[in-house]
Amino acid sequence: MIRLNKYMADCGVGSRRSCDKIIAENRVKVNRKPVSELGYMINEFNDTVTVDGKKITPKNKNVYIILHKPKGYVTTVKDEKGRKTVMELVDVKTRVYPVGRLDYDTEGLLIMTNDGDLTYKLTHPKYEVTKKYIARVEGDITDSQLDELRRGVVIDGKKTAPAGVTLLEKNDEGCKIELAIHEGRNHQVKKMFEAIGKQVVFLKRTEMGEIRLGGLSRGKWRYLNEKELNYLKNI
Ligand code: URA
Numbered sequence: 001m002i003r004l005n006k007y008m009a010d011c012g013v014g015s016r017r018s019c020d021k022i023i024a025e026n027r028v029k030v031n032r033k034p035v036s037e038l039g040y041m042i043n044e045f046n047d048t049v050t051v052d053g054k055k056i057t058p059k060n061k062n063v064y065i066i067l068h069k070p071k072g073y074v075t076t077v078k079d080e081k082g083r084k085t086v087m088e089l090v091d092v093k094t095r096v097y098p099v100g101r102l103d104y105d106t107e108g109l110l111i112m113t114n115d116g117d118l119t120y121k122l123t124h125p126k127y128e129v130t131k132k133y134i135a136r137v138e139g140d141i142t143d144s145q146l147d148e149l150r151r152g153v154v155i156d157g158k159k160t161a162p163a164g165v166t167l168l169e170k171n172d173e174g175c176k177i178e179l180a181i182h183e184g185r186n187h188q189v190k191k192m193f194e195a196i197g198k199q200v201v202f203l204k205r206t207e208m209g210e211i212r213l214g215g216l217s218r219g220k221w222r223y224l225n226e227k228e229l230n231y232l233k234n235i
Contacts, residue, residue: 004040011056027052045223062115063094064229067221068213069110075101090221100184108205109213121235128182129209133189136202138174145196153195160192
């Protein structure tokens with residue numbers, strides 16, 4: 001939520017003080033309702049603001065969303081094989097791009113934005129943003145295999161950094177494991193399990209730093225909230 005006069009200033013209407021004047025003159029509507037109250041707060045992502053009947057929009061505003069990517073979608077803008085892309089799932093006016101990749105058959109949390117600096121920070125290992133995944137593997141898994149994952153395994157000729165590993169479930173069909181890593185190597189989770197002789201049959205990303213998928217339904221997206229944006233700005 002931000003003050004209406006700040007939003008108007010961000011849209012290039014004028015200084016905050018001159019925007020207050022315009023508000024007091026009854027020339028502003030929020031979602032078609034006249035607003036003349038100074039200090040009025042709006043949701044800058046969802047509310048529609050008009051001045052003298054004309055819609056105003058912020059200049060060069062960065063947009064940040066989180067998508068629950070379903071499996072069966074590629075994380076690119078266009079796919080040369082004609083497969084569905086995550087772009088088809090988000091209907092925001094500003095073009096936003098995926099931050100990092102999830103495999104075609106992986107589901108879960110995907111941040112999308114037009115903020116290139118943030119994309120860099122979230123994907124570069126030096127910032128050590130922890131990504132959490134839930135993986136399901138077939139068959140049993142031993143404590144020593146879990147320890148191997150924790151210590152790091154060699155994939156593509158290089159050892160992975162220490163990882164957080166928690167066994168969540170074990171039954172006749174297989175095991176469910178939570179993995180917390182901060183690198184973002186190609187197919188990293190699947191390759192880490194391959195390195196200990198296990199095949200991932202289901203993979204879902206649930207967290208990136210303090211951004212959590214929570215109860216967001218598969219295929220749905222939402223704007224990041226203020227708390228999440230503050231976290232991202234302070235990485
Ligand atoms: N690791 C993988 O193997 N696949 C993903 O999609 C993400 C992390």
